[in-house]
Amino acid sequence: xxxxxxxxxxxxxxxxxxxxxxxxxxxxxxxxxxxxxxxxxxxxxxxxxxxxxxxxxxxxxxxxxxxxxxxxxxxxxxxxxxxxxxxxxxxx
Amino acid sequence: xxxxxxxxxxxxxxxxxxxxxxxxxxxxxxxxxxxxxxxxxxxxxxxxxxxxxxxxxxxxxxxxxxxxxxxxxxxxxxxxxxxxxxxxxxxxxxxxxxxxxxxxxxxxxxxxxxxxxxxxxxxxxxxxxxxxxxxxxxxxxxxxxxxxxxxxxxxxxxxxxxxxxxxxxxxxxxxxxxxxxxxxxxxxxxxxxxxxxxxxxxxxxxxxxxxxxxxxxxxxxxxxxxxxxxxxxxxxxxxxxxxxxxxxxxxxxxxxxxxxxxxxxxxxxxxxxxxxxxxxxxxxxxxxxxxxxxxxxxxxxxxxxxxxxxxxxxxxxxxxxxxxxxxxxxxxxxxxxxxxxxxxxxxxxxxxxxxxxxxxxxx
Numbered sequence: 001x002x003x004x005x006x007x008x009x010x011x012x013x014x015x016x017x018x019x020x021x022x023x024x025x026x027x028x029x030x031x032x033x034x035x036x037x038x039x040x041x042x043x044x045x046x047x048x049x050x051x052x053x054x055x056x057x058x059x060x061x062x063x064x065x066x067x068x069x070x071x072x073x074x075x076x077x078x079x080x081x082x083x084x085x086x087x088x089x090x091x092x
Numbered sequence: 093x094x095x096x097x098x099x100x101x102x103x104x105x106x107x108x109x110x111x112x113x114x115x116x117x118x119x120x121x122x123x124x125x126x127x128x129x130x131x132x133x134x135x136x137x138x139x140x141x142x143x144x145x146x147x148x149x150x151x152x153x154x155x156x157x158x159x160x161x162x163x164x165x166x167x168x169x170x171x172x173x174x175x176x177x178x179x180x181x182x183x184x185x186x187x188x189x190x191x192x193x194x195x196x197x198x199x200x201x202x203x204x205x206x207x208x209x210x211x212x213x214x215x216x217x218x219x220x221x222x223x224x225x226x227x228x229x230x231x232x233x234x235x236x237x238x239x240x241x242x243x244x245x246x247x248x249x250x251x252x253x254x255x256x257x258x259x260x261x262x263x264x265x266x267x268x269x270x271x272x273x274x275x276x277x278x279x280x281x282x283x284x285x286x287x288x289x290x291x292x293x294x295x296x297x298x299x300x301x302x303x304x305x306x307x308x309x310x311x312x313x314x315x316x317x318x319x320x321x322x323x324x325x326x327x328x329x330x331x332x333x334x335x336x337x338x339x340x341x342x343x344x345x346x347x348x349x350x351x352x353x354x355x356x357x358x359x360x361x362x363x364x365x366x367x368x369x370x371x372x373x374x375x376x377x378x379x380x381x382x383x384x385x386x387x388x389x390x391x392x393x394x395x396x397x398x399x400x401x402x403x404x405x406x407x408x409x410x411x412x413x414x415x416x417x418x419x420x421x422x423x424x425x426x427x428x429x430x431x432x433x434x435x436x437x438x439x440x441x442x443x444x445x446x447x448x449x450x451x452x453x454x455x
Contacts, residue, residue, distance in 0.1 A: 018368075031415075033415070035413075036408070036413055036414060039207060039209070039210065042205070042210050043401065043404060043405050043408065045405065045409070048412065048413070049412075052412060054415065056416075058189065063307075063309060065293075065295075065298070065300075065309035065310075065311070066302075066308070066309060066310050067298065067300065067311055069295045069298040069300070070297075071293055071295050071302070071309070071330075072190065072363070074363070074365075076417065078415060086411065087367065089365045090249075090365065090366065090367070090368055091330055091363050091365055092291070092292070092293060092294065092329055092366055092375055
């Protein structure tokens with residue numbers, strides 16, 4: 001599991017890099033990804049080896065555009081089992 | 093190459109009235125495609141292949157396409173004629189935890205098995221926009237012989253967008269919003285272009301796409317900005333290809349397609365994702381590959397199909413799995429327009445039976 005300390009560190013990083021998400025409380029989810037054998041087979045990529053465990057911190061915020069349209073902004077930080085950031089994605 | 097054009101006669105009639113003009117245009121379109129063996133079938137009418145008819149549900153129409161394939165042979169290209177009320181989008185489970193209840197997708201139509209994320213057929217849809225004239229127009233597009241492209245990005249995604257846009261354009265020419273907004277947008281930017289690329293915010297409720305910088309979200313593109321646009325549109329905007337219950341007045345996708353020289357539109361039906369900076373992932377990667385293949389001269393249908401295959405392959409190699417965002421990306425991107433259009437360097441830049449308008453090539 002990801003520790004509180006790691007989450008605080010990521011929140012600080014996000015607040016610095018993405019100020020609009022400063023103060024937003026992320027939702028932490030854990031996901032076990034089973035080997036996606038059929039996809040590997042369809043793409044002739046050999047065989048996936050093992051279960052993967054990933055964590056996701058999802059920051060969500062509703063913003064208002066200049067013409068008062070509300071848009072849900074989502075920033076997701078994906079972490080591996082060691083708590084290292086694998087990727088950061090944003091909704092378009 | 094076999095191409096199946098499929099529609100529903102009852103549903104089409106309810107949406108556009110008598111479909112005689114559309115049927116005529118499809119026949120002319122089929123005659124002009126001499127490299128293709130083409131069948132135009134209504135899923136709700138008896139057909140020459142004696143395939144069992146289908147109901148107006150995505151699942152039933154998909155089964156109909158499979159039956160046709162068994163009787164006729166492998167279908168390489170699939171063209172869905174009509175919007176959601178004629179040939180419904182699949183409503184797939186949303187892999188992501190966001191506000192989309194389902195993901196609207198044409199992937200299952202393009203897939204022979206149940207791994208919908210990776211399609212085998214080149215598939216596109218011609219939306220109806222509630223008008224026979226609109227459909228006929230999609231079958232009679234022409235293109236201008238040009239090599240220049242247009243690109244526009246939200247300020248916060250400049251770096252990520254440059255990585256995508258360099259495939260088809262000069263990164264220094266990429267417009268950034270802000271400072272560019274719909275008020276300062278110049279419609280000639282979209283004219284005589286080969287590719288039109290957008291990496292902006294989109295919304296289900298609004299007809300606009302938005303920029304972003306320092307917490308401000310100005311309107312970057314509005315339907316009124318689209319005048320005499322040309323080329324192939326590729327957009328990463330959330331809901332960029334959302335057309336359900338929309339018309340060309342409140343959907344940029346339909347506004348672009350209404351333009352006689354816009355040959356195709358590739359976009360997302362739901363909330364799309366991408367990285368803030370390179371390396372490209374999700375929507376960035378998909379659009380990048382789509383542009384690369386189209387630039388090389390593959391048909392638009394093949395370009396999107398190959399882009400999806402390559403995104404899946406790349407992400408499996410990079411991460412070892414497809415995560416929720418990757419899976420959603422593969423399902424949500426659709427192509428509108430003629431899937432056989434090609435922008436290569438050959439003399440085959442026409443769609444339907446229209447000629448090629450030539451402009452001076454830059455030396």
